[in-house]
Amino acid sequence: MLSEKIIKNLEKIVGKPYISQKKEDLLCYSYDATQLMYLPEAVIFPNSAQKIAEILKLANQYRFPVVPRGAGSGMSGGAVPIRNGVVLAMNRLNRILEIDEKNMWVWVEPGVVTGDLQKTVAEKGLFYPPDPASLSFCTIGGNVAECAGGPRAVKYGVTKDYVLALEVVLPTGEIIHTGHKTIKGVTGYDLTSLFIGSEGTLGVFTKILLRLLPLPPTKATILLNLPRLNLLSSLLEQFLHLAERPAAMEFVDDLCRACIEHQIQFALPPGEGLLLLETDGSPEIVELMLEKITKIAKQTGAEVVTIERGEKADQLWEIRRSISPAVFQLGSEKSSHDIVVPCAQILPMIEKIKQIRNKWKLPVLCFGHIGDGNLHVNIMYNSGDISKAEAVTEEVIRVTLALGGTITGEHGIGLTKARFLPWEIEPNTLKVMQKIKCTLDPNNILNSGKIFLEEKT
């Protein structure tokens, strides 16, 4: 599909060293964190908005597909080139351009690794809160494209709450600028928010202005054991109604606990789940929060297993982080879902998951950010059980929607959730989204075939 002529033109735009059709390169840019894999016909490494604009103009002229790609850490197939064509690798646009300490913002290029950004601004006493699990390798561009979240969303919100302004190359090759340098700003439509979470289908980000906060001077983590799962509703309600909000509230169910229990350096009392809370801010406030959390836990019947302050607080997070690799004890394959339900429906959701687990006799487990209702449901199976796993997926999605939830909180629709999108969103609303896509990308060049189910061209 990519003719010699197109390749020559692309070479002219980026220079010969920055385009590849070698099989080994194509393989490297064919997948993401799902198990999906489609080979592109070429990978191209532009280093400016101008060059990306030229590439997209060429793509419109010759009608070849272009798929922007950050670190390939996406969980829904968003960066997978299902229609082949060109993968636009954003690796070279990886500079932190300007940190403004007084105004507390930073201009970055999309290829900056999220964790690197956090470390760099922390050295100046500043804080970029969004913390997706992949932060040591995922990039800001991908975070903005998917509106990434993380444990801290319960207090600090998600990526969209930190994006002030964008430079975007439109699918048709025009370069535009959206947003403001200020929190307030109502000049015309909020295009910034429209591009955030658009999964690379509406434009390619080339510069991103992020709002920063003062780095919290201290933090503490508290691990609670739930002797009975049904304490969860009351605990959650009380924690969320505190005048000041914990920074994170993570849940670990019985199956996950069983997978990691041997790695924990202290004994856990018997129980049906764990809760890990973090609180941050001025030292006096952190202590006050620990006091309040401990009191609520004890009065409600949960046990305080341990409290860690300062850097030691991070160690407790190892428990939470060790879950994802550990669950492969229960099956060689994983079908992963990041559903969200209203907080009062968290306990009913977890109970439903247990029923589904028993009904299908598959290890269906859950953990995650219950402070904002965002549960990671993992269906573990062996390759023979794929159709069973698919049936369980459908059931999990249906229960989520029946409880007033949404099918994805931070991973996006991409390819893996596209068939479920119409289960959640009614046709008239979907039509508006598709009209916007069509308006901005009339030739369906940019990351086409994602989000919306459509005929494969």
Place this chain on the structure above:
Amino acid sequence: MLSEKIIKNLEKIVGKPYISQKKEDLLCYSYDATQLMYLPEAVIFPNSAQKIAEILKLANQYRFPVVPRGAGSGMSGGAVPIRNGVVLAMNRLNRILEIDEKNMWVWVEPGVVTGDLQKTVAEKGLFYPPDPASLSFCTIGGNVAECAGGPRAVKYGVTKDYVLALEVVLPTGEIIHTGHKTIKGVTGYDLTSLFIGSEGTLGVFTKILLRLLPLPPTKATILLNLPRLNLLSSLLEQFLHLAERPAAMEFVDDLCRACIEHQIQFALPPGEGLLLLETDGSPEIVELMLEKITKIAKQTGAEVVTIERGEKADQLWEIRRSISPAVFQLGSEKSSHDIVVPCAQILPMIEKIKQIRNKWKLPVLCFGHIGDGNLHVNIMYNSGDISKAEAVTEEVIRVTLALGGTITGEHGIGLTKARFLPWEIEPNTLKVMQKIKCTLDPNNILNSGKIFLEEKT
């Protein structure tokens, strides 16, 4: 322009008592808080999304303009029917539909008065933070349409930070539902944010789901005197870099101070400006914040005039609230601008305003939400000086943009700022906005002629 036939059809939709062409009614719906006034040809009072859908379908069939209107408290002419046609009065859609205390959200109709909502949810220990100055009469629908702000934005953000989901009637009459009941949710494009701040040009809101917070148990207000204006930069920087943020930070300049000084019940030391800070939360935290604020103030050279706690804290706000009426001492007419600059540019902006004041010999004053860079600049003049006031306006806008700011933080573009929008936003970006308008409203029915400068049809 509205034929007998159209009126008959409208009557069929809403019932005869709910449409009026009486001169006195038309007058009541011809204006907003600007001094602009255009008579509509009819005012219609629908009470359901279905009826609004039918009205808009009829409008597309017969091509008459429709202008949605909340309380008419807008500051930029957004609800003024410049092309006559029909004003869609949202007064009857004024119910608080459902308060969910556990999940901390509320479903409202657009005609609910913001202050009434705040009081109702406060009785249940809940908090709706956005606090536009007009909160005792403005409505949530208008707040969402303009993305209203207020003093508390510095800690709590603006209206868009509280809107979870919308029911919207599109300009072509389809009813859609956007958003999620949860903070996280990335299913398709963020249409909710696209509609927020769209100034009634993209759709009519018929149901709004708002996120609530726990009501802060206590608050305190502290009034600072600035012996010299140039302390402001350092104070602001230190306050914004505190680990916990004050709930509000309001500035009052020398001219405003002079207008209200006689109303204040205590003596003010000589000075070039006032700063009013509010802090809220748990009592221990409020005390800690007062301590930190006092320390910074003293070290920097500002004087603590008074501190008030609890209900008395509201009394200090009278000082701030009394400014708007008091400034008419300085001129019978007011040209009002809600510009925003990055916080480090606040002092340069205020100094520029003083230069402009001296250059044009007009009382140009400023006050407002400096914690988020949002200054209300008021040009006071008498009717003979209108062209001078317009020249000053242009200069204020130019200085704002030169300092990296934006021309409106919470009032919107509407009519009064439409000619300045292209000064801030480049043509390619404006074109995207206009394409979206055209996609959703192909016949240019809904609040046409707002935001974007265009030929009057």
